[in-house]
Amino acid sequence: NVNSISEQLRELDELRLKNRTEFTDRLASLKASTNDQQISEHDKHKLSLLSAWDLVIKGDFNQALQLAEGIEQRADRQLAIRASSLIVNIHTLSFKYIDAFAGVEKLLSYAVSINDEHLYYQTIGQVILLYSKIERYEQIQQLISHGLKITRDTTLRCRLQALGLQSLYHSVPFNEYQQTFNEISELCEATTEAMFNLLIIRNHMFYLLEQQQAAAALAFYQQYYSQVEQINYPILTAGFNAAAAEALLQQGELAAASELAQRAEQSLPGDRNDPAVLSTYRVLTLLAQAERNFDNLLRYSEKRRDTELAIAREKASQQLAYQLASGEARLKEQRIQLLDKDNELLTLERNLYQQQAENRYLMLLLIGSLSLILGLLTYRGLTRSKRYRKMAEFDQLTGISNRYHFTEQAQREIAHCIRAQRPVALILFDLDHFKQINDRFGHAAGDWTLQQVVLSCRNFIRHSDIFGRIGGEEFVILLTDCTAEQAVMLADICRTALADIDTSGYQPKFKVTASFGISDSQQAGYDLSALLAAADAAMYQAKQQGRNQVYCPATADGARAC
Ligand SMILES: Nc1nc2c(ncn2[C@@H]2O[C@H](COP(=O)(O)OP(=O)(O)OP(=O)(O)O)[C@@H](O)[C@H]2O)c(=O)[nH]1
Incomplete structure (x- = not known):
C-alpha cells in the first residue's frame, strides 16, 4: 500500500548513510515488489533518487547521472534540489570539475531561498566539500554560519560544523581551531552518527602530527579505534592507522609503526586524493629508509610520488x-x-x-x-x-x-x-x-x-x-x-x-x-x-x-x- 511504500522510502533514505549493504539489499527488494500503478509521482522520483545513489555506490556514474538528471528536470523542488546535489557529487567523483562547479553555482542559487534545515544541508553539503578542495574558506564559513542560524537540530549542526572544520584549521591559529574542534567533537559525540565525529578526529590526528604532538594523536587512536573498526570504512580505517603509525614513528618506535602502516596500506581507499593515502606512503617510505630496505624504498617512494x-x-x-x-x-x-x-x-x-x-x-x-x-x-x-x-x-x-x-x-x-x-x-x-x-x-x-x-x-x-x-x-x-x-x-x-x-x-x-x-x-x-x-x-x-x-x-x- 501507498503509505507503506512512502515509509519504506523514508527508512531507506536514512539507512543510506548508516549501512550501505543493507541499503542496497532493501532497495533491490523494494523495487522488485513495487509496480508503477501502486506508487505516487513523488515516491516514484524518490525511488529513482535512491536508485541513483545506489548506482553511485556501485561506481556506475553514467547510469546514475542519467537518472539524477531526469529527476532534476521532472520532480518537485525538494527532490530536484537533492538530485542537483547528487549530480555535483557524481561529477566530482568522475573528475568532471567544470560540470561540478557549474552545478555548485546552481545549488548556491537555490540555497539563498531555502528555509528547510534538512534541505539546506543537502544543498550545501556538496558545495562545502568542493570548496574545501579549492580552499575557499571564507565562503565555507559563511555557508555554515547561515546553516547554524536556521537549525537547532544537533545532528545537522554537528554535520555542518564537521564539514567546515578543515577550512577552519587552514584559516585560523591552531589554538583557536583546537578549541572549536573540542566543541564540535563533543556535539557530534552526542548524536547517533559516529561517522562525522570519527572523520574530524581522523583529520585532527593529522593536524596534531603537524604540530609534533604525537602522544595526543595516539591517545585519540586508542580511544576511538574500536569504533572505527565497527564502521569499517576505508578512509577511516586507513586514516587512523596511518596517523598512529606516523605518531609512533615520530616517537621512534619503528616496529610498532611498521605494523600499523601495513594495516593502513591494507585498507587504503580508492580515492587517491585522500590525506590517508599520502600519509600511509610517507610513513612506509620513511620506515623503508630507516630499515634500509631498498626494494620497499623504491616501491613506496614511487607510490608516494604518484599520490603527490x-x-x-x-x-x-x-x-x-x-x-x-x-x-x-x-x-x-x-x-x-x-x-x-x-x-x-x-x-x-x-x-x-x-x-x-x-x-x-x-x-x-x-x-x-x-x-x-x-x-x-x-x-x-x-x-x-x-x-x-x-x-x-x-x-x-x-x-x-x-x-x-x-x-x-x-x-x-x-x-x-x-x-x-x-x-x-x-x-x-x-x-x-x-x-x-x-x-x-x-x-x-x-x-x-x-x-x-x-x-x-x-x-x-x-x-x-x-x-x-x-x-x-x-x-x-x-x-x-x-x-x-x-x-x-x-x-x-x-x-x-x-x-x-x-x-x-x-x-x-x-x-x-x-x-x-x-x-x-x-x-x-x-x-x-x-x-x-x-x-x-x-x-x-x-x-x-x-x-x-x-x-x-x-x-x-x-x-x-x-
Ligand atoms: N635553485 C636553482 N636556481 C637556479 C637554477 N638555474 C638558475 N637558477 C638561479 O635563478 C636565478 C635567476 O635570477 P635572475 O636572472 O636575477 O632573475 P630573477 O631573480 O628571477 O628576477 P626577474 O627575472 O628579474 O624577475 C639565479 O640566482 C640563478 O642562480 C636551478 O636549476 N636551480
Whole structure:
C-alpha cells in the first residue's frame, strides 16, 4: 500500500548513510515488489533518487547521472534540489570539475531561498566539500554560519560544523581551531552518527602530527579505534592507522609503526586524493629508509610520488574548473569562445589523467630515481644508450625537454604546421624574482619550486605541445595549431596555477609568479628564432610593467598586456 511504500522510502533514505549493504539489499527488494500503478509521482522520483545513489555506490556514474538528471528536470523542488546535489557529487567523483562547479553555482542559487534545515544541508553539503578542495574558506564559513542560524537540530549542526572544520584549521591559529574542534567533537559525540565525529578526529590526528604532538594523536587512536573498526570504512580505517603509525614513528618506535602502516596500506581507499593515502606512503617510505630496505624504498617512494602528483593534478583542475564555472573570471567567456572554435586547450582536464599516466613513468624515473637510487632504476628499464640519450634530451631536474631537445622537436612540429597551413603559437615565461627564493630558502627550495612550476603547468598542456626548460628559470611552450589568442588563455591558466603552488612547507610562505610573453606565426612567421625573439620581447615588457602578467605580441605600438 501507498503509505507503506512512502515509509519504506523514508527508512531507506536514512539507512543510506548508516549501512550501505543493507541499503542496497532493501532497495533491490523494494523495487522488485513495487509496480508503477501502486506508487505516487513523488515516491516514484524518490525511488529513482535512491536508485541513483545506489548506482553511485556501485561506481556506475553514467547510469546514475542519467537518472539524477531526469529527476532534476521532472520532480518537485525538494527532490530536484537533492538530485542537483547528487549530480555535483557524481561529477566530482568522475573528475568532471567544470560540470561540478557549474552545478555548485546552481545549488548556491537555490540555497539563498531555502528555509528547510534538512534541505539546506543537502544543498550545501556538496558545495562545502568542493570548496574545501579549492580552499575557499571564507565562503565555507559563511555557508555554515547561515546553516547554524536556521537549525537547532544537533545532528545537522554537528554535520555542518564537521564539514567546515578543515577550512577552519587552514584559516585560523591552531589554538583557536583546537578549541572549536573540542566543541564540535563533543556535539557530534552526542548524536547517533559516529561517522562525522570519527572523520574530524581522523583529520585532527593529522593536524596534531603537524604540530609534533604525537602522544595526543595516539591517545585519540586508542580511544576511538574500536569504533572505527565497527564502521569499517576505508578512509577511516586507513586514516587512523596511518596517523598512529606516523605518531609512533615520530616517537621512534619503528616496529610498532611498521605494523600499523601495513594495516593502513591494507585498507587504503580508492580515492587517491585522500590525506590517508599520502600519509600511509610517507610513513612506509620513511620506515623503508630507516630499515634500509631498498626494494620497499623504491616501491613506496614511487607510490608516494604518484599520490603527490595525483593530488597536485586534481587540485589544478579543480582550481581551473572553479574559475571557469564561477563566472568571476573572464575565463568563462573565453572558454565558451574556445569551445566554439573546437579548441582542445580547455578540454585539457579531460585528457589530463590519461596524459599524466603516460608522463608519470618518466617523471618517476627522472625525479624519484635521481634523489633516491638512480642506479637501481636505470638498471631496470633502460639500456645504456637509451639512458644517455634521455639524459641528453631531458632536463634532469624537471623532466621536460632541455633547450637542445626543445629546439629539435619544435622545428619538426613547425615544419608540419607549415605543410598543413596551420598556425603555431609560443609561450615564453620566466619566474619572477626567482633569485630571492634561492637566496632566502636555499638552492634546494629553488629546485623544488622549478619542479612544482613544471608540475602545475604540464597539467594544462596537450600531448602535441612541446614544453621545454630553456634557461635556469625560463620555460617555453610551443603550441601547434593554435593562435596567439588561445595561447594567452593557456598562459593565463598557467599563471593562475603557479599562484596556487602550496609553499606552506617553507616559513614564511612565498608566492610563485612568472611573466609571460606570447608570439604566433601570424605575426612572427614560422621561424623558431623569430617566434622566440617576439615572445621574449613581449615577456620583457611583462617584466617591465610589474611582472606576474601575460604580454601579447608586439604591434606597431609595441607589446601590450593581453
Ligand atoms: N635553485 C636553482 N636556481 C637556479 C637554477 N638555474 C638558475 N637558477 C638561479 O635563478 C636565478 C635567476 O635570477 P635572475 O636572472 O636575477 O632573475 P630573477 O631573480 O628571477 O628576477 P626577474 O627575472 O628579474 O624577475 C639565479 O640566482 C640563478 O642562480 C636551478 O636549476 N636551480
